[in-house]
Every structure is written in structure tokens, then in C-alpha cells.
Amino acid sequence: MAQTHEWMFYEVMWRGWTQQSLPVPWWARQAFRAWSDDFDRGTYESKEAAFASNALYRYWHMVGVKDHRQESLIGQAGEVEPVYDKYVLTFFLYDPVSGLTHLPQLADGAAVEQRMPRPHVPTVVSTYRAGHDVTLTERIFAAPVGPRQRAVTVVQASARSGDGAPKEGWLCAAVVPAGPSGFQRHDRQGRLLTDRRITQLRYAADQALVETNTGWGPAFDSPPEQFGVYGNPDHSHDPDSYLVRSPFHDLAHGGKLNGALQAEDQIAGLCSAAFAWPFRVSGDEEFGITVRLPVDFFQGPADLDELRSVDADELHTAHEAFWEQKIKGSGLQPELPGEVGHLGALFGQARAQLLVLSDHGEIHPGPTVYDSFWIRDSSVEATACSLVGDETLAERQLGTHYPLKFNRGGGRIGPCAEYGFFGGPHERDDREWDSNGQALWAIGRYDRTYRGSGLGAKLYLPYVRDGARWLRDNRDGFGLLHSGWSAEHLGERDKPHYWDDLWGLAGLYEAARLAERIGAPEVAELWGAFDDLKAATAASIRWVLGEQRDRLGEWETYIPTGPGDVGRRDSTMIGAAAYFHPLRLHMGSKLGDEVDRAARHTLDTMYARFVTGGFRHDAAWNAYGPYLTLQLAHAYLFAGEPEKTDRLLGWTVAAAFPRTGGQEAALGAWNEQHAYSVASDFAEVPYRPWYMGDIPHGWAAAEYLLLLRDILFFEADEDRDPHLYIAPGVRPHWLGEGETIGCERAPTLFGGDFGYRLTHRPGQHRVDVEILRAPQGVRFVYPCRFGPVTGVTVDGEPVAPAGDDVRIPAGMRRFTVEYA
Incomplete structure (x- = not known):
């Protein structure tokens, strides 16, 4: 049964939407657009609870400050929601002559536009063109302020004439409870992950400050001329009372706000308020206001003065300068031609998103429901940061936060020992047995890249050695990791998954190599643990393949999610993509030729059965998986099929900019899941509920x-014959006449930076490559994608070609490849 506030919220939103009288957020409008009474009954007790939690349409934009805890979400109509504060700020226009209230939420898609002027700078600009030819613009960003560098989200809102003719009106701001993420995420386990109920709302007019419940809300640089605060004073259970006791109703039926300073609502927590600034503009004039949202902890008059101590334009200038230097002035700099220039812009934006999602050195995979630390996600995120030049953040994750998640107790976690296990509440409660392999893998990869840091040696005892021993000693009777729920995309938690074993192998491999590099005495012991898990995993996979052939007559070769799923041919087999990426177990065929071939066939089975543009994960999510699509694309890159990589990459990039009804749903970010309805602009609405995680998704x-970097270059055989592939995923259509592609200042697993520039001259059937910098002793391979190689010149000397994979000795600086 729905709780009172859940039912009330559902009714108020529904009636406000049908009457076009309230600023109903984008996600609620999408739910009403394709309403179904069906919902996830395993998670929520009622359709109202599922609706109030925004279970299906989790799309928004984000701003935030690097290394600060709280981000702010931006809705599709310019709403601003500080994640942990109980309010949402939204803007609208009012025309006192006609009595019309212009809400951007009610406009058609063409009337509202949003953009990030520079994608690597987390600033969102939202523009609303109202029906009376007045344009409302918001510039939204977050920045540190004052001596203690506490974070504030700043909104600069302005009104101007749309046609240059004189215009008068009111620029209005409203404080409401429902925003981009939802109203209240309340599940059957009683977790209140998001609760935006406003039971008390107060306007401190002498301070131009809004207070919600017990915390500060928006602070205005200039006080409004009109204001009104609204609640439920008679404790009404009639949803229509909320539509009548509303600033939007008062403006539409009388042209003024109630002037109240305080209100309460103990029934549904739907208090609201509005504030108005009259304006008159003409020509290019703008009327503007600044609103500051204290997303850090502020209290008292001195803190209020500090919050307003720096001019908003100065804050934005400093904000832009910081991100420009951080993203463009350091780390890997991809050089991409016009055809694919947008890939470089998205690269910078993804870097910035990870930095914003970093909370004091912990990268959290999302700003709301995933705003906590997972070993699994952070292993990939830390490795990506280390390989694009954000090594300080990566080192802090691995060197500070991983040891804090290392268990030293003598108890048990299910069937496994507590001591030596990497994991906090997530890993322990859900028995995520992949985490030890991921921790060891990430530490080893970082140590390879930044060998001078000494991080591997610092963490070797007890973390690496004893984490590896945990993998050796905590396996089932078949030598595999126990049943668990390492990632929900793999299937049920009561079965074992090869994903865990593959990660365990990669972690043990890196642990053994690290022991070799530092001269630890346990080298043979660690290689023995690797060989033992390798033999068990390979034997199990061969057994499954044999059973599928002999018992089920399967003509199609594929590795299912685990040994308990013989013959299970569904999308949970995506876990096998990890064999190639990120684990690179195919390099050196670490599990044997038969398993290697089966892993390659599994890629093709997945592509044929579960890819329609992107990877469809019907078995677990009933939605697209953007980060799973990127994993599959990466696997195909390593498997030598870059044309499939290119197709999957193209779909995923488009999925970062979805539109519905002509309106942007996201501005260069991925959800963990991408809803079929949004991906198709509601041409396909699933017949059953689907799963939605967070956005931006840090793992994605x-x-x-990692994918764009490895398309430009990737390392191979780091331990025996170190070599590097140049432009292995660059497609012919990426480069026109005389166009160049390359990178600068790129960290590598060889411990030195790499940079190159490749110029294509199709009129001459020629490719020119200049090596700008490279690690010592590393040779190069250039897999020519433009046509059969007919000639090679290395540092001015002709070399007889030997196939289309052109091999260049270490130390060379220039080479030319001619093709037919």
C-alpha cells in the first residue's frame, strides 16, 4: 500500500500535468506519457512508491566541484537540485499584463535548449523562449568560495527581449520539492536514499535566504520584490488543495504572491515558495539575478557573508580557468580531425565527470543512488584516471581508500574468510567476490604506469600478498570463486560467475608481476596461485562447452555467465567480454587456445543476438547498457575487428545525447542503463518494468x-616483448586529405609517456607517422586500415613490407606507409 505522501505526490503531479498548472519535472512527464500500472514489485510496495522514486527515467545533467562531496543535478527545464538538500530551485516568467505564467516545463521541446559551452568545463546553460517573446537564460556552475574553499552552486538567471522590442514582466524563482532525481526513493528494505519532502519552508527576508526544514536553501544576491511561501495549514488530504495553495495558482488568479514568510506541510511534505523580480528590457538589454546554493556546510551570518563574498562572474572566470588547466593543460591530449572531433570533446567531459564524482579521493560511480565507494567500479575508474593523466586521484584511491576496505578480522563472510578480503558494506553484503582480483589488478596496473611512485611496494604487504592468498584459499570444490552477486548484470546471486574467476586471474597475474618487480620472496607462491585458478577456470569452461555440444546439441559456441548456467544463451554472457577488456587475458592466450577461441565466438554470439545499435540487456535490466556496449566495443578492438568497435562506439556516443520530443534528456553523459523508450523517442516502450541506475555513470x-585511448594506441606483451599498437581502431572515414590524428603526453603501462601524430594523404595512398615521445625499448606496430601495404619507409630508409601489420623497431621517430 502506498504511503500518504507517495499517493499525494502522485495525484498532485498527475493533476498538475493534466491541468498544465505546475512545473512537473521531465521524468514525471515521461512516466505519464507512457503510463503503466505495472512496476517493480520486488523493490517497491506500490506504483506510487515506484513513481515517487523516479524508478524509470533517471536522466539529468550535473555540475560540481572536484573532490567535494555533493553535486547538483540540472533538470531538462533548468531545475537545480543539490543532491542532499531537501529542495529544488526552478525559474519561470510571469506576464502581469496577460496574467500568464510561463513555465519551461510546459513548453514544447523546441522552446527549451540546453548546452555546455565547453564540454570539459562543467557549466550548463539553459535557455527558455517564452510565448510572449521573452527569453530566460540560466548559467549554472559550482565553485569553491572563501578561505575554506567550501562549495557553492551558482545560478545566474537573466531575462531579455526575444525580438528587441520593449518587454516587461517578472523573472521568478520557485523552491519546490520534486526535481530531476525524484521525490522520495523508498524501497521495501526501508532505505530512504532520496527524500525531498519539504515539511517546513521559511523565507528570512532580512537575509534574502530560504530555509528548508532545518537547513539553508537558496540565497539571493538581491532580494525579490514579491514573495510567497505555501504549505498545508489545515492538514488537508485533498490533492486539489495543493493545486490551489500554490504560487502558480496565485499568479494565475490574482497576479500576486501571498507574502507569507513561513509554511508547513506534515501530510505530504509538498511546501513550495516563489520569488519575483520585475524587469523592463529592450534591445540587447538583460535583467539578471544571482542565486547561490550552499551545497557545503554553511551556518551563521559570517558564513552567509562568505557565501556572497566573491562576485559571481569572478567565480565563473576562476571556475573556467581551473577546468581549462586541468583538462586541457595536463594529461593525455587526443588530437582528432573534424569528422570525429566530437569524440575528443566527450573525452574531456568524461574526465571532468570523474573528477566531479571524486569525493575526497573516492570516485563514486554516480551522484545519487551510487554515491558511495565500490572496489569494482573504482578499479576501472582509477585505471582510466591513471592512464589519462589524473594520477594523483588514482593514487589516492588505491593508496588511501583501498587499504581502508581491506578486512583484517578473523570471522567469515558467507563461505569465505574475512581476513584478506577487499570490500566494504557493498562487497560484504552482496558477496562480491570479484573485488580482490579488481583491487590487485588496479594496483598492479598503476604500479606499471607510475613505477617511480613506489605504490606497489608500499601496498605489497599486507594488501597485495594477503589479498592474493585470499583468492588462493577461498574457492569452491571445483577451484572457482563461490556464488555471489559481483555485478547485477551477470545474473542471479546464488550462482557462480566466470566474471569473478577472470578478475581473480588478472589480479593474481598482476600480483605475481609486482612481486617480481620488487623482488619479493613470494613470487613462486603467487604464480602457483595463478596457475591453480587458471587450471580450474579453463577446465570448467571446457566442461561447459562440452556439455553444450554433447548434451544440448548447441551448434553455437558461447561461454555462459557461469558453470551453473549450461545452455543459458542470454545477455548475461556479457561478462565474458572481460576476457578481452579490461583483463587482456587473450594476450598470450592465458587460458589456452580452446578457451581463447570460445571467448572470440562468444563476442560474435552476443553481437548477433543482443546488439541493435547498442547492447540490449533484456535478461537483467530490460534496457540498453551503455558501459556494457563500450566493453563489447573494446573487446572487439582487441579481437582485431575495429569496424564493429566503430559501430558500437557510434551508438554509445549518440546515447550520451538522447532527445525526447525534441528536448535534450542528457548533455554528454551515460546512465548505467539507457531506457528503450528514451533511446527510441518512445517508439519502443517495454512491456515490463526496467532497471535504471545513476547518471553520469562513473564506470561508463x-x-x-579507456576505449578512446586504446583506439589511438594500446600496449601489448608488457612483460616479454613490449610493443605498442599505433592507431589500431582508427577507421578510414575518420581522416580526410591531409588530416592528422594522434595524442600527446599519454601515460603508458611501460612507465613512460607516449605521443605521436599520424597524417593521412589519401590522394597519394600514404600515411605519415611521427613519434613525438616514447618509452625506451618499446617497438611499434601500425595495423594499416586503409588498404594492403605496398611500401614502408622507416627514418628515411625503405623496408620490405611484411603484411598489413607494419612493425617498427624501437627508437625510430618517423615512418611512412604506402597502401594500394
């Missing part, structure tokens, strides 16, 4: 960084 951002 990390996957994109």
Missing part, C-alpha cells in the same frame, strides 16, 4: 576514456 565515463 571510465570505459569511454
